[in-house]
Every structure is written in structure tokens, then in C-alpha cells.
Amino acid sequence: MKNFFTIFLLLGISCMAFAQKKTFQIETGLTYPIGLEKDGNKENHIGFYANGIYNFSNSPLSAKLRLSYDSYTVVMNEYSNSPFNGRSVVILPSINYNFPISSQVEFYAGAGVGITLDNMDRGVFNNGKKCHTVFAPQLGVNVIKHFNISAQYNITHKDFSRLMLSIGYIF
Numbered sequence: 305m306k307n308f309f310t311i312f313l314l315l316g317i318s319c320m321a322f323a324q325k326k327t328f329q330i331e332t333g334l335t336y337p338i339g340l341e342k343d344g345n346k347e348n349h350i351g352f353y354a355n356g357i358y359n360f361s362n363s364p365l366s367a368k369l370r371l372s373y374d375s376y377t378v379v380m381n382e383y384s385n386s387p388f389n390g391r392s393v394v395i396l397p398s399i400n401y402n403f404p405i406s407s408q409v410e411f412y413a414g415a416g417v418g419i420t421l422d423n424m425d426r427g428v429f430n431n432g433k434k435c436h437t438v439f440a441p442q443l444g445v446n447v448i449k450h451f452n453i454s455a456q457y458n459i460t461h462k463d464f465s466r467l468m469l470s471i472g473y474i475f
Contacts, residue, residue: 331355333472337376
């Protein structure tokens with residue numbers, strides 16, 4: 305009986321934590337790419353992103369739609385004058401599972417599948433742009449209900465895959 309009461313109490317507390325969140329939220333922030341290859345951080349620059357977030361009521365799940373711009377190092381081993389500067393615009397829908405620790409801290413993990421428009425050197429939409437699919441596992445923490453710190457690994461065409469660290473503000 306004690307186990308049943310404990311489980312019932314924990315489920316009730318977690319449902320109350322999810323019920324206090326807004327159904328729809330907007331998040332904006334900055335990103336920074338981390339290259340995982342040798343010379344993979346020579347041309348990295350701060351980028352930006354915007355997220356639309358839908359929190360399912362009484363559920364630990366949330367859906368996000370992310371639009372981001374990134375400028376980062378592309379290491380192409382077949383060229384001797386590597387590295388290059390890559391630029392991308394990413395459109396990424398994702399699903400996250402949220403783990404509330406307290407009323408002020410919530411961890412999440414999830415993944416998304418979307419598209420990325422990639423190009424080298426000057427701009428994204430110039431000659432040479434390529435469209436690739438992207439798979440992106442992500443981990444993060446929401447602190448004080450409004451600040452998000454996250455890591456996302458964009459797995460796409462081998463030259464354009466990158467780890468993205470982000471910090472944002474949730475409205």
C-alpha cells in the first residue's frame with residue numbers, strides 16, 4: 305500500500321509541474337558551433353536561433369520548431385587549403401521529453417529531423433548552396449523557467465555535421 309501511495313503522490317507532483325507551464329512558448333538565443341575534428345574551430349562564429357515550443361498538457365512531452373543560422377568551420381581533408389567557413393540555415397522540428405527536478409529546474413532530452421541549407425564562404429543562398437536532411441539529438445536544461453542551456457549535435461552531410469551549444473531566453 306505504501307508503494308502505491310508513493311507512486312500516486314509522485315505522479316501527482318509531476319502532473320502539477322507540467323500543468324504550470326504555458327501551452328505555447330517562444331524562445332530566442334545564441335548558438336556556438338564546436339568542431340570535433342582537427343582544425344574544426346578556426347572559422348566558428350556566434351549564430352542565432354528561434355524556437356516555437358508547444359508543451360502538451362499534463363504530459364512530459366514538448367514539440368519544438370527551430371529556425372537557426374550557423375557559421376562554422378568545415379574541414380575537408382581532400383583539400384590542402386582546408387578549413388573553410390560553412391554557413392547554414394536549419395529548420396528542425398523535434399520532440400523532447402522533459403524531466404522536472406524542481407519548480408525552477410527542468411532537464412530535457414530529445415531528437416529532431418529536418419532540413420539544412422548549407423553553403424561555403426559567402427552567405428547561404430548564393431551559388432553552391434545544398435539542401436541536406438539533418439538528424440539532431442539534443443540535451444538541455446531550463447533554469448528559472450526562462451533560461452535554456454542546451455547541446456545539439458547536427459548530423460548531416462559529413463562536411464557539415466557539428467555540435468551546437470546554445471543559450472536562450474524563453475518568453
